[in-house]
Structure formats: C-alpha cells, structure tokens
Amino acid sequence: MNTLTGMPRDKKDEVDRKFVEALARGLDILRAFNPGDGFLGNQEIAQRTGLAKSSISRLTYTLTSLGYLTYSKRLEKYQLGAGVLALGYAFVSNLAIRQVANPLMKELSIATGTSVGLADRDRLDMIYVDHCAPKDIVTFKKEIGDKIPMANTASGRAYLVALSQEERDFFMGHFKEKFGDKFEAIKAGVDQALENYEKFGYCYSWGDWEPDTTAIAVPLKLSQGQIYVLNAGGPAFRLSQEFLSGEVAPQLKSMVRNIEATLIRF
Known part of the structure; x- marks a missing residue:
C-alpha cells in the first residue's frame, strides 16, 4: 500500500474516478475528534479539517442523523456518537x-x-x-x-x-x-x-x-x-x-x- 489512504498507487486513475468526495469529507470530520476532546463546534472542526463551514454544517447534520455524532443544543457542539464506537469495536474484536x-x-x-x-x-x-x-x-x-x-x-x-x-x-x-x-x-x-x-x-x-x-x-x-x-x-x-x-x-x-x-x- 503506497498512499496515506491505503490505496495501491498503481490504481490511482481508477481511484480518482470512483472517489466519493462527500464521503471522504464526512470521514475527515470523524477523524477530527481526538481522545479527550469531548465536544467540538463547527468552527473547531473547520480548523482541524480545512473544510468550509457551510460544508461542515451539512455533513455534521448527516452524521448526527446516522448516529455517528451527537449534538448538544446547550453547547451548540458535537461529540462522537455510539455509531463510531460500534465500528471501532467490530474492527478490534475481529x-x-x-x-x-x-x-x-x-x-x-x-x-x-x-x-x-x-x-x-x-x-x-x-x-x-x-x-x-x-x-x-x-x-x-x-x-x-x-x-x-x-x-x-x-x-x-x-x-x-x-x-x-x-x-x-x-x-x-x-x-x-x-x-x-x-x-x-x-x-x-x-x-x-x-x-x-x-x-x-x-x-x-x-x-x-x-x-x-x-x-x-x-x-x-x-x-x-x-x-x-x-x-x-x-x-x-x-x-x-x-x-x-x-x-x-x-x-x-x-x-x-x-x-x-x-x-x-x-
């Protein structure tokens, strides 16, 4: 594997055609959370990912709807949801x-x-x-x-x-x-x-x-x-x-x- 994403370099052209940008951005948002972070706001996520705040708002809404993030109305911030834990546990246990x-x-x-x-x-x-x-x-x-x-x-x-x-x-x-x-x-x-x-x-x-x-x-x-x-x-x-x-x-x-x-x- 030759790239940071784990894709073989000799499949670069194929990857470019199949690459789903919105999915990649959503995963980048999940990666923005580090151990001990707790809640992050859209501004903090934007700083860590380099994504536009307008894109982040749509993506965090989608990720919250799917259970990968949870939203605090009081703080107006997000934290990782149980959906991420389920994926991580499945990986480690197998x-x-x-x-x-x-x-x-x-x-x-x-x-x-x-x-x-x-x-x-x-x-x-x-x-x-x-x-x-x-x-x-x-x-x-x-x-x-x-x-x-x-x-x-x-x-x-x-x-x-x-x-x-x-x-x-x-x-x-x-x-x-x-x-x-x-x-x-x-x-x-x-x-x-x-x-x-x-x-x-x-x-x-x-x-x-x-x-x-x-x-x-x-x-x-x-x-x-x-x-x-x-x-x-x-x-x-x-x-x-x-x-x-x-x-x-x-x-x-x-x-x-x-x-x-x-x-x-x-």
Whole structure:
C-alpha cells in the first residue's frame, strides 16, 4: 500500500474516478475528534479539517442523523456518537492478530516490566490496537485508539523499515512537507533505523519523541502484506538502553516470529 489512504498507487486513475468526495469529507470530520476532546463546534472542526463551514454544517447534520455524532443544543457542539464506537469495536474484536498477540504481550510485559503495544498505521501516525502495561506503571499506559507519530518513534521507524524503498520515499516526502526544518533530523533517525534493523533486527527511540521515554520496536509482516508493529518501552529512568537492547529485544523479536508463524494458519 503506497498512499496515506491505503490505496495501491498503481490504481490511482481508477481511484480518482470512483472517489466519493462527500464521503471522504464526512470521514475527515470523524477523524477530527481526538481522545479527550469531548465536544467540538463547527468552527473547531473547520480548523482541524480545512473544510468550509457551510460544508461542515451539512455533513455534521448527516452524521448526527446516522448516529455517528451527537449534538448538544446547550453547547451548540458535537461529540462522537455510539455509531463510531460500534465500528471501532467490530474492527478490534475481529482482529485476528490481536487475539493471538495479546497473551504473549501480557507475558512479555510482566516478565520485563515494560509497556508492550501493538500498533497499526493511521496516515502519518501509528495507532494502538492493543496495549499491555504492568500495574505499577502509571505514566506510560496507552489506550486502544491512542496515536503516536510515525516520524520519530520506535514504532514508526519499525513500520518504515518494513516498507519498500518506493513506499518509504512516499512517506518521507510527506514528512518533508509537514516538518520543514525538522525533516533532516527525522531523516537521520530513519536512516539510522534502517541500519539498526539490518544489524540487530529492531528499531529504537532513545528520547527522540519524548525525552523521558525509551522504546524498541519490531515490525510484524503478515502474508497478506499488512504490516503491524510491536513495541516495548517505558520511562527512561527505569528502562535503560542496555536493558531494552540486551534483555527485552531478543524476547520481543522471538514473540514477533511466533505471532507471524501462528497467523499463517489464519
């Protein structure tokens, strides 16, 4: 898959003919809501999506009628409705990789004292589809649906190294456009990740995303071409680079191989 929408690039002309602009705009509105947002008004949605307020008014009305948004007359704002939850639950509950990976993730989390996550790509971010953390860790817990950036995290780098050069160049082009002066540092991190993965079989981020966070990650490739990422990490003050590289990385790589072997039967 070579585009941010997941469409194969060689079908660009076909996509252009079949692309439904109104549907895309409606989905962009749903994507405008982040965890913890609560209610958003049309003006806020317009700022986040770049859509005209006149278009947003029609689309939010339609999405509310279908149950994907709810409307507060008092606040004159919208929040996500139960229809979105139903879609998300259907996706997560039917995800075979999550059913296979979760027990192994819990085992690794307990054995190493790390937070262990399973992530998929969402545009230029990585989104958690599962996460396990020791009970005594309160600062590095993630929820299903939480996002982290692809550009400078261990998970994002692990996803990028699993791509072909053409696919990776596509994302690097978007990073260059988005990050401007910060792009060279991002590119250096990805180049280093390619070397690390070839040599050691995993990628890392030693405070590159958040200064007090260390993490390692390994890509997981399914036979259908889908790429997921498994990561392990946590607060830097309790998880040293040496511990993650020497103790956790071999176990994380072994877990990925076991999951890949199991999912061949699905």
